[in-house]
Amino acid sequence: MEKAVVITGLAKQYSNGRGIQNINLTIEQGEIIGILGPNGAGKTTLLKCLTGLSSPDRGKVEIFGVDLLNNYKEAIGPVGALIGPAAAYEKMSPYKNLKMISRLYSSITDSDIEMVLQQTGLTPYKDEKITSFSMGMKQRFGIASALISKPRLIVLDEPTNGLDIDGLLLLRKTIQQISSQSGVTFVISSHHLSELEKLCNRFCFLINGAVSLFEAGNEPLEDVYVRKIEVAGK
Amino acid sequence: MNTIKANTLNEMQKLLTKKGTKLFLLASVLIPVLTKILVNNLFLTDWMALPAENINMTLLDLFVTILIPLFIFIAATDLFTREGERGTLLQVRPISRMELFGSKVIAISILSLFILLLEWTAVVVSSTVFDKAFEITAIPSSIGAFVVSWFPILVLTAFAVMLALFVHSSVLAVSGMIVLYLIMLFIPYVLPGSLFFLPTAYLDWYMQWFGNVSIRWMIQTVTYLCSSFALFFTVGYYMFNRKEA
Numbered sequence: 001m002e003k004a005v006v007i008t009g010l011a012k013q014y015s016n017g018r019g020i021q022n023i024n025l026t027i028e029q030g031e032i033i034g035i036l037g038p039n040g041a042g043k044t045t046l047l048k049c050l051t052g053l054s055s056p057d058r059g060k061v062e063i064f065g066v067d068l069l070n071n072y073k074e075a076i077g078p079v080g081a082l083i084g085p086a087a088a089y090e091k092m093s094p095y096k097n098l099k100m101i102s103r104l105y106s107s108i109t110d111s112d113i114e115m116v117l118q119q120t121g122l123t124p125y126k127d128e129k130i131t132s133f134s135m136g137m138k139q140r141f142g143i144a145s146a147l148i149s150k151p152r153l154i155v156l157d158e159p160t161n162g163l164d165i166d167g168l169l170l171l172r173k174t175i176q177q178i179s180s181q182s183g184v185t186f187v188i189s190s191h192h193l194s195e196l197e198k199l200c201n202r203f204c205f206l207i208n209g210a211v212s213l214f215e216a217g218n219e220p221l222e223d224v225y226v227r228k229i230e231v232a233g234k
Numbered sequence: 235m236n237t238i239k240a241n242t243l244n245e246m247q248k249l250l251t252k253k254g255t256k257l258f259l260l261a262s263v264l265i266p267v268l269t270k271i272l273v274n275n276l277f278l279t280d281w282m283a284l285p286a287e288n289i290n291m292t293l294l295d296l297f298v299t300i301l302i303p304l305f306i307f308i309a310a311t312d313l314f315t316r317e318g319e320r321g322t323l324l325q326v327r328p329i330s331r332m333e334l335f336g337s338k339v340i341a342i343s344i345l346s347l348f349i350l351l352l353e354w355t356a357v358v359v360s361s362t363v364f365d366k367a368f369e370i371t372a373i374p375s376s377i378g379a380f381v382v383s384w385f386p387i388l389v390l391t392a393f394a395v396m397l398a399l400f401v402h403s404s405v406l407a408v409s410g411m412i413v414l415y416l417i418m419l420f421i422p423y424v425l426p427g428s429l430f431f432l433p434t435a436y437l438d439w440y441m442q443w444f445g446n447v448s449i450r451w452m453i454q455t456v457t458y459l460c461s462s463f464a465l466f467f468t469v470g471y472y473m474f475n476r477k478e479a
Contacts (some may be wrong), residue, residue, distance in 0.1 A: 051326045053479035073328050081326035084477065089322065091251045100247060103240035104327050146326075155326070227305075 002029045002064065004153050004185040005050065006141060010059030012045050020045050021209040023059070027187065029152070032179055034196035035189035037206035037224060042081065046206065047157050050187065051081045063153060080151035082159055086142025094122050094141050097130065098148050105149050112148065115176040119174050120144040121167065125167045135162035147178070154178075155187045160195055168195065175199055197221040207232045238337050239328050245341035252271040255345065258305045262353040265301075266293050270360035274421055290357050290376055291441075297353050298383045298437055299350055300417070302346050304388055306410040307344045310394035314474075315407040324479045335474045339467065342391050347384050379440040386436040392466035393433040399473035435464055 005027040013019040022044040027033055035043050048054035050061055052072050061068040067077040086096050096111060096156070102108035109233050118125045120140045125133070130141060141164045146154055160168055172195065190196050205212045205222070205228050214224065260458045268286060273289060317323040324334075361368040394411055401407045415434065422429035429435055436442075436455060 048479055053324055053326065055478065073330050076326060077328040079326055085322055085328070087320070087322040087325055089248055090249070092248075096247075099243045101327070103244060103331055104237060 002025070003062075004029045004031070005187070006060075006062040007050065008060045008062075010046070010049055010061065012042075012049055013052060018042065018045075020049070020206070020211055023209075023211055025204060025211060025213070027185060029064075029185050030115045030179070030183040031202055032175070032186040032188065032200045034195065034200035034203045035187065036193070036203055036221075038229065041206045042209045043206050044157055047081075047083055047155055047187065047189060051079060051083060051155055052076055053083060066225050077156065080146040080149050080153070081155040081157075082142040082146040083155065083157040084137075086138045086145065088130045088138065088141055088145070090133075093127045094127055094144065095126040097141070098144060101148055103146055105109060107150070108148060110207060112150070116144045116148050119147065119170075120142055121170050127212060134165050136167050139163055140170075144173075147174070150182075151184065153185045153187070157189045158174075158191070159188065160190055160192050172198060173210040193221045193225060235315065237333050238340070241329055241334060242340045244287065244311060245338050246345060247339060248346055252312065254308055255305070258301065258349055259352060262297065262303060262349045263356045263456060264415070265296070266353055266356040268295060270357075270364040271384070274364040288360065291379070293353065293357055294383060294440065295438070296380060297350065298387065298440075302349060302387055303394075303415055303437075304412070305392045306342060306346060306387070306391050307408050307415070309345065309410035310391070310398040310406050311407040313338045314395060314398035316404040317476065319400065319404055321479065331475050332471065333470050339364060339391060339395055339470075342395070343388055346387050346391065350380050350384055350387075371400075376464070382443055383437075383440040384435075385459055386391045386439050389433050389462045389466065390437070390477035392463050392470060395464045396473065399470055399477075409438060430458070433466070 002212065003026055005025065007023055007025040010018070010023040010025075011021050013021070023046060035046065037043050045054065049056045049059075050063075050068075051069055052075075055069070061075075062073045062184065064078060064153070067073040073123075089100070092100075098113045098116065099141055104115060117126050120143050122137070122140055122144060128150050130138065133141065139159070143156070143159055146156065152190070159171060163171060175186060176186075177188060186199070188196065188199065197216070197220070203214055203216065204226075205214065205225070207228070212228070217224075269289065314323065329337075345455065358373060358376065397411055397414070398407050401410065418432045418434045421432065436459060439459075442451075442455075
């Protein structure tokens with residue numbers, strides 16, 4: 001099976017001492033991997049380095065065999081991401097925002113935009129300005145902007161933030177549908193353990209800037225998480 | 235679509251959505267037309283009347299030294315500092331940092347040229363309608379003056395973009411740029427020798443193209459403008475490339 005992501009010796013240290021150290025991680029195509037860890041463990045730093053939003057101090061990231069640092073444009077082409085708050089031009093509607101994004105890709109059509117709006121439940125609001133959106137609606141837009149380019153790898157950092165139950169169910173259904181139909185790889189970071197448990201087949205536990213990997217098993221994820229926190233002495 | 239072209243369109247669309255940009259575009263039509271109507275309706279005696287050419291050049295001066303720099307400061311702050319604040323500056327998209335930076339600079343430059351050309355069109359049309367003394371033969375030299383004045387504006391654009399990347403607050407960025415610009419406009423009155431070392435040095439470049447133009451002067455000024463642009467653009471890109479989300 002093709003490797004979607006190969007991370008080798010990745011390190012990034014901030015001036016406050018936090019960050020990630022010597023991360024090695026391989027993600028197979030079609031996997032849904034959950035990134036877990038307490039606040040400040042380095043989850044967002046890892047995802048930012050994985051998507052080129054941050055430059056690592058050391059290490060290498062390969063996406064579908066292409067080196068991210070040396071060939072950013074080619075490597076990031078098949079990646080869709082939502083990291084941090086949804087990036088949107090709030091004076092424009094979701095449709096116009098997605099139309100702007102579509103200019104940067106050769107294959108996105110107007111019907112793709114309509115489809116992604118429908119997938120995220122934004123069709124009734126597609127012509128409203130994003131300024132008037134609630135936090136959950138903005139988050140839905142962020143998810144739409146990550147899906148629009150029909151990526152082979154989707155990186156979502158806290159995608160459930162601000163979502164209501166309806167939005168949460170819609171997100172879960174969309175991820176499961178895309179994963180089963182197109183074999184898309186997902187890397188999802190979240191504090192909602194129950195949600196990750198329903199979606200992911202493997203987990204990457206991050207603490208003190210280092211990772212440990214484990215498969216989804218019979219034991220509840222919450223129990224595994226608590227045990228790992230206790231072992232790490234947090 | 236070519237990535238730079240695509241993102242330039244995106245950046246222009248972002249700027250054109252803003253009320254401020256629409257206001258600048260409206261002003262570039264209304265100010266010349268209203269000035270011409272006003273001058274035409276004033277009861278001036280012959281000795282008080284200004285030649286049409288002088289009014290047109292005064293209008294160009296107003297745009298080149300006040301309105302367009304203001305537009306550039308606001309646009310550079312919006313596309314760089316403000317986007318940094320909102321978290322939209324860097325996104326996971328197949329566009330390199332150089333292409334992203336370059337397309338933002340191109341978008342501001344194209345819109346400043348558009349404002350200039352809109353103003354020129356308003357000047358010519360209102361002159362033809364209201365100004366009996368206006369001669370069609372003056373059109374080529376006036377379009378020349380408007381186009382030439384765009385080149386020092388490009389230097390000011392690169393300068394503003396560089397400054398916008400040094401600060402993290404959009405309020406500080408735009409107010410700092412205005413204060414710095416005013417200082418640069420007034421410094422030459424105190425220190426005349428400093429004039430040719432400032433990014434504002436050739437904002438009245440179009441004036442100097444009238445009359446006898448020596449090859450040496452042309453090479454000197456073009457070299458100064460090109461090297462200033464290259465310097466500000468390079469420092470700006472260096473700052474931009476170091477940015478992290």
